[in-house]
Amino acid sequence: MEEGWVVVGLDTGGTCNNATVLHSSGRFLVDALVETPSRVLEGPQVAIEALAEAFDNVLSLTGVPRQSVRAVGFDTPGPATADGVISRRGATNFSAPDWHGFDFRSGLQDRLGLPVVYNNDGNAAALYAHHAHFGMIASERSSVAAVVGTGLGGGIVESGNVVKGAAGMAGEIGHVRIPLDGVLADDQPVPACNCGQYGDAESVASLTAIGKNLLPYWLGRYPDHPLAALPVATAAKQVRGYAERGDELATKVFEQQAMALGRLFTIIANITDPAAYFLGGGVVETQPHLRTWFLEQVRTHTTLREEQAEQATFALVPHLDMAGARGAAIGALSAVHPL
Ligand SMILES: [Zn+2]
DSSP states (O other): OOSSOEEEEEEEOSSEEEEEEEETTSOBSOOSOOEEEOOGGGOHHHHHHHHHHHHHHHHHHHTOOGGGEEEEEEEEOSSBOTTOBBOTTOBTTBOSGGGTTOBHHHHHHHHHTSOEEEEEHHHHHHHHHHHHHHGGGGGGOOEEEEEESSSEEEEEEETTEEOOOSSSOTTOGGGSBOOOTTTSOTTOOOOBOTTSOBSBGGGTSSHHHIIIIIHHHHHHHSTTSGGGGSOHHHHHHHHHHHHHTTOHHHHHHHHHHHHHHHHHHHHHHTTTOOSEEEEEEGGGSSOHHHHHHHHHHHHHTSOOOHHHHHHOEEEEOSSHHHHHHHHHHHHHHHHHSOO
């Protein structure tokens, strides 16, 4: 290995761990996805061992000696505190009672004997998008990232650092309520979110929203649509494929999602006035014509002042499958060696 030191990025999810190595010069030593089973269903101790294996594995893959590692960046799906304590009420991926209130970051730190720097997965993806886009000038720029998946995650980056907040809950952009006039059809019910609110961004712009809110409404308008014959959870996942083929119902669903994201970005424009608006998730892992159209729709529905529009960039989050591990590593590098 070249001179210098490294940080390791570890991303854990419901099924897989993904690992990467980031050199102190800012270069990633791993180009591909390095996935191993996360074993989170078997409880905290087994999951920590699985992460330790992922750590050893990525070091041997890159030929980096353990003593070159200064810190570990670690990210998980939320909800968790800013220090990586899983919510006391549990979380979708950490539902067993052992996980409730479990200090995942400290557990991993004790096991590895190295400083572990935590970010939630939305914040890690936001950090990666920001640094991949801005490179050397990352510390002089701000951005917001929205990642449309099962829920609507993301994060807010200011001067190259993610905004975490007092309780670690800053940048929970999915649960910001948005104006819905013009987004919903006249007879469309105001959608509910899993968080208990009505009409927040996630209640429209997420896979959960398609299954719970958008698809049931639009299938009522298109009762002969082939998706009407499927269980709603299966049908929700197929909307994307239909949209790629130009299907009318699927296009309406995506139009509503793009509009909701534009309304959300409009709110954020008035709070942090970011230089870049990033979009990631299933919705943009589609055929180029659909994702280009979708990004353009989001941009159209984001209302910016003229001065802001001259500054603002709209872009997709690159390498989304690696964004968690890479963003976690960037978080650790910034902690060891502040921007
Ligand atoms: Zn919500």
